[in-house]
Amino acid sequence: MDELLQQVASGLANGAIYALVALALVMIFVSTDHINFAQGEMAMFSTYLCWQLIQWGFSFWIALIVAAALSFLIGMTIERTILRPLRHASVLSIVVVFIGLLAIFHSMAGAIWSHTIKEFPSPFPKVSFAGSGYIGPHQIGMIAVTLILLSALFAFFRFTPLGLAMRAAAQNPISARLAGVRVDWMLALGWGLAAAIGAVAGVMVAPAVYLEPNMMAGILLYGFAGALVGGISSPGGAVAGGFIVGVLENLVAFIGNQIERHAGVYIIGNGEKLTVALIIVITVLTLKPSGLFGRITVRRV
Amino acid sequence: MSVLLAVKDLAAFYGPSRALQGVSFELVQGGITALLGANGAGKTTTLRAICGMVRTEGSILFEGRAVNGRATESIVRLGVAHVPEGRGTFTALSVEENLRVAAYTRRDRSAVRQDMDMVFAYFPRLKERLQQQAGTLSGGEQQMLAISRALMLRPRLMLLDEPSFGLAPLIVQEIFRIMRRINEETKVSLLLVEQNAALALDLADQAYVLETGRVVMSGDAASIKNNEQIRRSYLGY
Numbered sequence A: 001m002d003e004l005l006q007q008v009a010s011g012l013a014n015g016a017i018y019a020l021v022a023l024a025l026v027m028i029f030v031s032t033d034h035i036n037f038a039q040g041e042m043a044m045f046s047t048y049l050c051w052q053l054i055q056w057g058f059s060f061w062i063a064l065i066v067a068a069a070l071s072f073l074i075g076m077t078i079e080r081t082i083l084r085p086l087r088h089a090s091v092l093s094i095v096v097v098f099i100g101l102l103a104i105f106h107s108m109a110g111a112i113w114s115h116t117i118k119e120f121p122s123p124f125p126k127v128s129f130a131g132s133g134y135i136g137p138h139q140i141g142m143i144a145v146t147l148i149l150l151s152a153l154f155a156f157f158r159f160t161p162l163g164l165a166m167r168a169a170a171q172n173p174i175s176a177r178l179a180g181v182r183v184d185w186m187l188a189l190g191w192g193l194a195a196a197i198g199a200v201a202g203v204m205v206a207p208a209v210y211l212e213p214n215m216m217a218g219i220l221l222y223g224f225a226g227a228l229v230g231g232i233s234s235p236g237g238a239v240a241g242g243f244i245v246g247v248l249e250n251l252v253a254f255i256g257n258q259i260e261r262h263a264g265v266y267i268i269g270n271g272e273k274l275t276v277a278l279i280i281v282i283t284v285l286t287l288k289p290s291g292l293f294g295r296i297t298v299r300r301v
Numbered sequence B: 001m002s003v004l005l006a007v008k009d010l011a012a013f014y015g016p017s018r019a020l021q022g023v024s025f026e027l028v029q030g031g032i033t034a035l036l037g038a039n040g041a042g043k044t045t046t047l048r049a050i051c052g053m054v055r056t057e058g059s060i061l062f063e064g065r066a067v068n069g070r071a072t073e074s075i076v077r078l079g080v081a082h083v084p085e086g087r088g089t090f091t092a093l094s095v096e097e098n099l100r101v102a103a104y105t106r107r108d109r110s111a112v113r114q115d116m117d118m119v120f121a122y123f124p125r126l127k128e129r130l131q132q133q134a135g136t137l138s139g140g141e142q143q144m145l146a147i148s149r150a151l152m153l154r155p156r157l158m159l160l161d162e163p164s165f166g167l168a169p170l171i172v173q174e175i176f177r178i179m180r181r182i183n184e185e186t187k188v189s190l191l192l193v194e195q196n197a198a199l200a201l202d203l204a205d206q207a208y209v210l211e212t213g214r215v216v217m218s219g220d221a222a223s224i225k226n227n228e229q230i231r232r233s234y235l236g237y
Ligand SMILES: Nc1ncnc2c1ncn2[C@@H]1O[C@H](COP(=O)(O)OP(=O)(O)OP(=O)(O)O)[C@@H](O)[C@H]1O
Pocket: B014, B017, B019, B037, B038, B039, B040, B041, B042, B043, B044, B045, B046, B195
């Protein structure tokens, strides 16, 4: 029982990161219908920026804020300079652009900071990650930072005029224009926010997985799974989906271990948890294509 | 009376195909003008052209300023509100949020609150449904909301695209009565596109008739209404 609770707790910690990545993906998806495959690599690059700032002597939190702000600008710039001209391009060419971006960020990080694994400091007292017993302080910190960021974003979208304008632009760009909203800027802002959220996710997970150019590859996949499970069109759903996937993958490994321990047969373990998590995702999507919390807009005609 | 909108020699295009040709007309400040014509005549396109939603040639002057070539949102910010075909409801937002989006460009908070109250005075039903998801409103209520969104912009010109479309006669009458009040009380000029010519001519003081992308008839509403030959040949009733 104790072990089960620990697994759930550390699943929530991982889930917090997936939730952030899922939210970043959804942020771009709701206004453009595109999945930004480069989201993970952008987050990785942001994490390097933060690491560099820390090397230069900034305190952790200042470095995080500056890195997130820089990422925001990078995200906006990418939208305005690369994606804006491709507004009417086919889905396939957009996908190619995303893959190109992914490769560019990957090789830039490698070129600037080398491919060797770097240790990333935790701002919280001491590090312990998934499966190593009690939930560590860094994991609690990860969950706390995620919840704070999510609350801030929720308040922004719910209570500020700009947040409302962004939602309106995502939902009905033509009507938003007719209300005087500069829809193009709202898209760019969405990209900026997504990049900044990714930066926080990267920096929060880096102390646990170490810093290297491939650090976000698996996490992006989990974040994507979370977004799909929760509902790719629903920010709240994506966040919930991220947490669900985080807990689920640990439960899968936990059940596998129990079976092995008691029955002596190996069925699933840590190696297979991604596979099993993805099977569950596919099952959910088959039964409920819009995701668990996907919004079905009530419309009367 | 001074000219609010002057359209001269306007052509409009969807890709390579031309939907308007040599359209010219003027709207006076504070007036109600009806734009009539059969299906596909180019009424909607004319409204879209005025607020920069289609590619155009020719000149469009709003309060003496050339607006063609400008982005839709900057034309809107100049004081042109467009109540679009199909009403353009933000279906997943609440009624209140729909109204707030429309006031997004305004910084005069107390005036926004006043306008909100003004809108509720015109359409008390919206006040009762403030927190309701706008997509669940009835067609008539959504039309009221669309007009209210336009009002929240404090426009000097309001373009209305078939506000009667798909609504029961009683609701249409109510909405048209309120549009007249809005015109009288806020001094906003209306450019009203309608299939229902009789209804529009009752409200309007000027009218233009479009046929396949050209203006084929214009004059004051009363005389068009009373001229049986025009009614028969252009308006089909
Ligand atoms: N999005 C579009 N793409 C291509 N052609 C269009 C488009 N919208 C309208 N058209 C064409 O432009 C012409 C004018 O259409 P418009 O919608 O302005 O007519 P309308 O007078 O508003 O008709 P209705 O009474 O049916 O609304 C028509 O020939 C129509 O086929």
